[in-house]
Amino acid sequence: xxxxxxxxxxxxxxxxxxxxxxxxxxxxxxxxxxxxxxxxxxxxxxxxxxxxxxxxxxxxxxxxxxxxxxxxxxxxxxxxxxxxxxxxxxxxxxxxxxxxxxxxxxxxxxxxxxxxxxxxxxxxxxxxxxxxxxxxxxxxxxxxxxxxxxxxxxxxxxxxxxxxxxxxxxxxxxxxxxxxxxxxxxxxxxxxxxxxxxxxxxxxxxxxxxxxxxxxxxxxxxxxxxxxxxxxxxxxxxxxxxxxxxxxxxxxxxxx
Amino acid sequence: xxxxxxxxxxxxxxxxxxxxxxxxxxxxxxxxxxxxxxxxxxxxxxxxxxxxxxxxxxxxxxxxxxxxxxxxxxxxxxxxxxxxxxxxxxxxxxxxxxxxxxxxxxxxxxxxxxxxxxxxxxxxxxxxxxxxxxxxxxxxxxxxxxxxxxxxxxxxxxxxxxxxxxxxxxxxxxxxxxxxxxxxxxxxxxxxxxxxxxxxxxxxxxxxxxxxxxxxxxxxxxxxxxxxxxxxxxxxxxxxxxxxxxxxxxxxxxxxxxxxxxxxxxxxxxxxxxxxxxxxxxxxxxxxxxxxxxxxxxxxxxxxxxxxxxxxxxxxxxxx
Ligand SMILES: Nc1ncnc2c1ncn2[C@@H]1O[C@H](COP(=O)(O)OP(=O)(O)OP(=O)(O)O)[C@@H](O)[C@H]1O
Ligand SMILES: [Mg+2]
Numbered sequence: 001x002x003x004x005x006x007x008x009x010x011x012x013x014x015x016x017x018x019x020x021x022x023x024x025x026x027x028x029x030x031x032x033x034x035x036x037x038x039x040x041x042x043x044x045x046x047x048x049x050x051x052x053x054x055x056x057x058x059x060x061x062x063x064x065x066x067x068x069x070x071x072x073x074x075x076x077x078x079x080x081x082x083x084x085x086x087x088x089x090x091x092x093x094x095x096x097x098x099x100x101x102x103x104x105x106x107x108x109x110x111x112x113x114x115x116x117x118x119x120x121x122x123x124x125x126x127x128x129x130x131x132x133x134x135x136x137x138x139x140x141x142x143x144x145x146x147x148x149x150x151x152x153x154x155x156x157x158x159x160x161x162x163x164x165x166x167x168x169x170x171x172x173x174x175x176x177x178x179x180x181x182x183x184x185x186x187x188x189x190x191x192x193x194x195x196x197x198x199x200x201x202x203x204x205x206x207x208x209x210x211x212x213x214x215x216x217x218x219x220x221x222x223x224x225x226x227x228x229x230x231x232x233x234x235x236x237x238x239x240x241x242x243x244x245x246x247x248x249x250x251x252x253x254x255x256x
Numbered sequence: 257x258x259x260x261x262x263x264x265x266x267x268x269x270x271x272x273x274x275x276x277x278x279x280x281x282x283x284x285x286x287x288x289x290x291x292x293x294x295x296x297x298x299x300x301x302x303x304x305x306x307x308x309x310x311x312x313x314x315x316x317x318x319x320x321x322x323x324x325x326x327x328x329x330x331x332x333x334x335x336x337x338x339x340x341x342x343x344x345x346x347x348x349x350x351x352x353x354x355x356x357x358x359x360x361x362x363x364x365x366x367x368x369x370x371x372x373x374x375x376x377x378x379x380x381x382x383x384x385x386x387x388x389x390x391x392x393x394x395x396x397x398x399x400x401x402x403x404x405x406x407x408x409x410x411x412x413x414x415x416x417x418x419x420x421x422x423x424x425x426x427x428x429x430x431x432x433x434x435x436x437x438x439x440x441x442x443x444x445x446x447x448x449x450x451x452x453x454x455x456x457x458x459x460x461x462x463x464x465x466x467x468x469x470x471x472x473x474x475x476x477x478x479x480x481x482x483x484x485x486x487x488x489x490x491x492x493x494x495x496x497x498x499x500x501x502x503x504x505x506x507x508x509x510x511x512x513x514x515x516x517x518x519x520x521x522x523x524x525x526x527x528x529x530x531x532x533x534x535x536x537x538x539x540x541x542x543x544x545x546x547x548x549x550x551x552x553x554x555x556x557x558x559x560x561x562x563x564x565x566x567x568x569x570x571x572x573x574x575x576x
Contacts, residue, residue, distance in 0.1 A: 051454065072453065072458075073450075073453040073454045074459065085451070089451045091447035091448055098440065098443070101440060102455050103456070106441065106456030106458075107456055113437045156455070156456060
């Protein structure tokens with residue numbers, strides 16, 4: 001049985017800049033993979049390559065055994081891989097419900113309008129946005145828009161969800177609520193790759209962590225292995241003592 | 257659509273108004289409303305692109321003109337009855353627009369808008385040199401063509417009724433698209449095309465389909481209108497002025513709303529009628545249209561219908 005997502009030797013060059021450089025990793029069914037690294041390490045670019053938003057300069061992406069390299073984004077999402085955006089992109093002049101209905105209509109299953117509305121309604125309950133369903137997406141707070149990103153992606157009913165810094169900019173209560181959503185998703189069998197700067201959350205939620213730096217993968221392993229890796233500490237975490245604190249037990253909603 | 261929906265009654269009311277000249281046998285009112293019907297057809301279909309999909313099509317008149325040429329050619333050279341010729345013109349233009357759309361809709365924003373102007377110029381130049389269509393002198397209908405409809409007088413009434421039917425279909429098309437899955441995808445494209453694609457909307461195909469769909473009914477209207485005129489020539493068929501005026505009407509009434517597009521077209525036709533009879537303003541029609549567009553965009557970006565909707569939010573459900 002092959003992995004759910006299999007990325008091999010993926011590259012992206014912007015002129016002379018190697019934003020993503022020969023990156024390989026896999027995601028297993030139902031797994032949560034943390035993706036960390038300093039600003040500009042190439043994490044978001046990696047998501048863009050996997051979801052077909054931009055074509056890679058080299059390498060391959062396989063989803064459940066199917067080669068999806070270079071597929072346009074709408075084909076990728078139909079094959080069961082949904083994503084959120086680091087900089088939120090709500091469909092501003094449409095209601096929250098309509099935003100989600102688009103996701104449900106054109107997701108991994110093709111749904112009719114009324115069925116899609118029902119799915120969208122259920123998912124809005126899950127992320128606690130149901131009260132805002134008839135408001136325009138532009139009127140949401142930044143935290144609301146982040147939740148909308150997650151809800152919209154979930155409406156596609158993906159097998160694999162790519163989350164790009166959905167916890168950034170949320171207050172501790174909101175972080176806690178979002179983490180609970182992720183745990184529920186994992187229970188439901190959805191695999192997640194999460195880019196996150198909020199170390200405590202990544203370290204606690206992830207089954208495994210991949211670390212990028214200057215476009216290259218510099219480490220991969222269980223959270224505590226990565227947090228104590230000398231290279232990672234030097235490149236990203238900074239303080240060696242931080243590792244012990246990061247991998248210690250925390251409650252949901254803990255501040256970093 | 258069922259009588260329970262408010263839109264059904266809006267549609268019934270609009271068509272009832274357009275039947276007044278038939279019932280009163282009023283020819284001058286018919287001529288005024290015929291023009292209004294054409295404006296409503298052009299504006300409603302343009303709304304599918306500008307209001308729903310967010311692509312400004314300056315060349316919407318191409319559909320009207322091509323439809324006119326194809327329709328007249330089928331009647332004169334092919335000897336087809338008017339209704340069949342108009343339907344075929346609609347189908348042909350829809351097919352051409354689909355292919356064209358898959359190409360030019362790769363362009364976005366101002367580049368797309370410029371390309372649509374280019375298309376008008378290119379097609380006009382082509383037609384002016386296309387001998388089967390009479391080149392620069394155009395196509396003329398023989399008097400006999402009207403005999404099939406029971407003589408010229410009757411033919412004018414028939415054409416009018418057919419145009420009113422095409423207008424009703426245009427309004428219904430807008431309404432149906434607006435309330436469909438397809439329409440939802442178009443709105444998503446209008447708001448953010450890249451995000452729409454990430455959400456699973458097959459954007460190139462949907463945009464081209466919208467473009468194609470927006471061409472069918474104007475093409476039929478073109479076939480009917482130029483049949484009524486009895487003649488079609490390149491400059492009248494591909495008149496960029498009318499193309500631009502359709503945009504003014506749409507913005508004035510309220511892009512993105514079904515009834516707004518119709519309202520803008522209707523008011524503009526009335527307004528234009530007043531201007532044309534006034535000696536002072538008749539030569540300034542376009543200047544005034546431009547000023548109207550500017551004022552609308554600056555002070556009433558949602559157009560009349562947008563303003564009404566904001567003033568009375570419950571109206572949204574009635575006048576979609
Ligand atoms: N479209 C683009 N054109 C040119 N350079 C780009 C483009 N997108 C990203 N880059 C560059 O690629 C590098 C990686 O950017 P990326 O956004 O992937 O980083 P990141 O790891 O997501 O950072 P952050 O944590 O700040 O979100 C950066 O140096 C960035 O400037
Ligand atoms: Mg990023």
